[in-house]
Amino acid sequence: xxxxxxxxxxxxxxxxxxxxxxxxxxxxxxxxxxxxxxxxxxxxxxxxxxxxxxxxxxxxxxxxxxxxxxxxxxxxxxxxxxxxxxxxxxxxxxxxxxxxxxxxxxxxxxxxx
Amino acid sequence: xxxxxxxxxxxxxxxxxxxxxxxxxxxxxxxxxxxxxxxxxxxxxxxxxxxxxxxxxxxxxxxxxxxxxxxxxxxxxxxxxxxxxxxxxxxxxxxxxxxxxxxxxxxxxxxxx
Numbered sequence: 001x002x003x004x005x006x007x008x009x010x011x012x013x014x015x016x017x018x019x020x021x022x023x024x025x026x027x028x029x030x031x032x033x034x035x036x037x038x039x040x041x042x043x044x045x046x047x048x049x050x051x052x053x054x055x056x057x058x059x060x061x062x063x064x065x066x067x068x069x070x071x072x073x074x075x076x077x078x079x080x081x082x083x084x085x086x087x088x089x090x091x092x093x094x095x096x097x098x099x100x101x102x103x104x105x106x107x108x109x110x111x112x113x
Numbered sequence: 114x115x116x117x118x119x120x121x122x123x124x125x126x127x128x129x130x131x132x133x134x135x136x137x138x139x140x141x142x143x144x145x146x147x148x149x150x151x152x153x154x155x156x157x158x159x160x161x162x163x164x165x166x167x168x169x170x171x172x173x174x175x176x177x178x179x180x181x182x183x184x185x186x187x188x189x190x191x192x193x194x195x196x197x198x199x200x201x202x203x204x205x206x207x208x209x210x211x212x213x214x215x216x217x218x219x220x221x222x223x224x225x226x
Contacts, residue, residue: 004155034214043116044156044204044217089156098169099144099211103156 002027004092006104013080014112021075021107023090030092033073034101035064039086047088048075080111115139117218119205125224131193134221136205138187144208145188146215147180151201159203162188174199195225 005024013019025033031052036044050057050064050073057064061080066073073092077084087108091101118137126132138145147159158172164185173180177196182188192199202222206215 006155032211036217043219046214046216049214091156093211094158098171099161099208100146100158100169100172101148101156101215102158103148105155106153 002094002102004102004104006090006107010108012110017080019077019080019109021088023073023104025071025092027095029096032093034091035075036089037086082111082113085109085111117205117207117216119218119221121221123222126195127226128197129194132195134190134203136188136218138207139216142207142209146206147190148204149201197225200225
C-alpha cells in the first residue's frame, strides 16, 4: 500500500546549525510533496511544498529537494532558531485521481539555544 | 480569512458511547478532508468530500465511523460505538482544489476510556 517513511523521529541541533529530515515514498504516481510544521498545541501548517517536475525549491532558510528516481525527498533548515522547534511532517499526494495526502510519522525537532 | 475550525477541542468518552466531531472549513473551499493521528504515528487519511459528496472513503477504518457534509458546508464525523483504539487526534482540513495547500484545523483530541 501507499506509505511514506520519515527519519529521524527526533532531532536535536544547536542553534545556528542545519537540520535535515528525510522521507521516502512508495507510490510512483505521487507528484506533490508538502511539508507541514506543527508547533506545540497548534495546527499543522504548510511551510513549503514541491512538485514532481522540480528538483529543488528554496524559501529563505528552508529548502526541499526531490529525487523522483529514488523516491526520496528531504527538508533542509539552515541557521536554525529556537522557534524552529516543532514536529515536522512530510507528505506525498496519493494515487492518481485522489486528493489525499500520505503522511510520514513526523520528526520532533528541538533547537537548543 | 477565518481558518478551519473544529469542535470540540477535546472529548473524553467511555467505550461504547457515541461522539460527534464537527468541522467548519474555510469559506469557499469545496474540498474537505478528515485525518487522524493515533499515538504519535502518522497523520492518516480518513476521507475526502467534494461539496456534499464523498469522493474518497478509502481511509475510513470501519462502519462505526460515519461522516456527513450536508449542504456542502460543515462536516460531522460520528463514532458509534467508540472503541479504545479510536483514541487519537482527529484533524479536518480544507482546500480549494488539488495540489494546493490543505489548511488544517487545530484538531479534536478524542480519548476513549
